[in-house]
Amino acid sequence: MTDSMMTIGEMCESYGVTxxxxxxxxxxxxxxxxxxxxxxxxxxxxxxxLKLILQGKRFGFSLEEIRQLLNLYSLGDQxxxxxxxxxxxxxxxxRDMETQREELTEAIADLRDRLQWGETVLADRGxxxxxx
Amino acid sequence: MTDSMMTIGEMCESYGVTxxxxxxxxxxxxxxxxxxxxxxxxxxxxxxxLKLILQGKRFGFSLEEIRQLLNLYSLGDQxxxxxxxxxxxxxxxxRDMETQREELTEAIADLRDRLQWGETVLADRGxxxxxx
DNA sequence: CCTCCACCTTACGTTAACGTCAACCAAAGG
DNA sequence: CCTTTGGTTGACGTTAACGTAAGGTGGAGG
Numbered sequence: 393m394t395d396s397m398m399t400i401g402e403m404c405e406s407y408g409v410t411x412x413x414x415x416x417x418x419x420x421x422x423x424x425x426x427x428x429x430x431x432x433x434x435x436x437x438x439x440x441x442l443k444l445i446l447q448g449k450r451f452g453f454s455l456e457e458i459r460q461l462l463n464l465y466s467l468g469d470q471x472x473x474x475x476x477x478x479x480x481x482x483x484x485x486x487r488d489m490e491t492q493r494e495e496l497t498e499a500i501a502d503l504r505d506r507l508q509w510g511e512t513v514l515a516d517r518g519x520x521x522x523x524x
Numbered sequence: 525m526t527d528s529m530m531t532i533g534e535m536c537e538s539y540g541v542t543x544x545x546x547x548x549x550x551x552x553x554x555x556x557x558x559x560x561x562x563x564x565x566x567x568x569x570x571x572x573x574l575k576l577i578l579q580g581k582r583f584g585f586s587l588e589e590i591r592q593l594l595n596l597y598s599l600g601d602q603x604x605x606x607x608x609x610x611x612x613x614x615x616x617x618x619r620d621m622e623t624q625r626e627e628l629t630e631a632i633a634d635l636r637d638r639l640q641w642g643e644t645v646l647a648d649r650g651x652x653x654x655x656x
Numbered sequence: 657c658c659t660c661c662a663c664c665t666t667a668c669g670t671t672a673a674c675g676t677c678a679a680c681c682a683a684a685g686g
Numbered sequence: 687c688c689t690t691t692g693g694t695t696g697a698c699g700t701t702a703a704c705g706t707a708a709g710g711t712g713g714a715g716g
Binding site: 465 | 581593608622638646649
Binding site: 532533547562564 | 662663664665
């Protein structure tokens with residue numbers, strides 16, 4: 393109704409996933425769409441979470457790890473103990489991601505060198521590459 | 525013999541993997557250890573490849589994608605056509621990795637904010653965090 | 657000679673993350 | 687009223703990336 397509500401189909405269209413995927417994520421408690429009768433309805437926060445899920449997957453996190461991280465994004469009225477654990481978990485993840493970024497930076501530089509080399513080899517063999 | 529040769533056990537020790545993993549990678553044609561009778565022997569280039577494999581996995585690449593990438597790291601006397609394809613594949617991966625790096629940078633900043641916020645909340649509740 | 661150890665192959669088991677299929681409901685349109 | 691459209695819940699299938707268990711080999715040491 394209000395355009396803040398989306399059906400499962402619209403969600404799939406928007407984010408390039410299948411219904412099965414969204415239902416699966418719900419079953420794994422990564423998202424919590426509300427129900428109108430039988431049907432699922434997704435609101436803004438669901439979309440925010442989904443974005444984070446898809447991003448997390450690109451970084452190589454498992455769905456379970458992502459589920460933990462998502463709690464960081466909906467911190468509210470939890471017990472202090474739980475909150476502290478979540479915080480520390482977040483710190484760990486942050487270190488992970490920073491490490492990963494450094495490695496990625498190196499790997500990119502490396503790959504770039506290889507490609508440069510490949511270019512010259514191909515040039516030597518008289519191959520014209522699509523200029524870009 | 526020469527310390528440039530390593531047994532499967534030594535490899536596992538060095539890189540924190542299981543024998544099964546190395547045999548699996550060989551079966552998938554990601555590494556090509558030489559044989560002394562039955563036994564596998566790993567030389568320097570095998571170790572270089574293994575490093576790249578493990579790194580690639582951290583970036584979320586599948587073994588099959590990694591296998592493609594590895595060809596870039598052993599370009600030699602292949603046909604020019606194949607070489608060109610490999611080169612273009614490498615370019616694609618490079619774009620992927622650069623994109624991933626940007627996203628990762630954003631995600632890190634984001635997570636950092638959350639943690640900062642979490643810190644203040646915990647501080648308000650009188651929780652002392654391990655200073656670092 | 658026997659045993660242990662490190663390695664081997666073959667083959668079936670496992671987990672994550674969905675895909676696919678069957679059978680069902682409910683609102684909307686012709 | 688019937689059919690289409692878009693959703694639902696099981697339940698079983700699939701792929702990647704290994705784990706694991708069973709049984710076999712070859713050399714070193716007691």
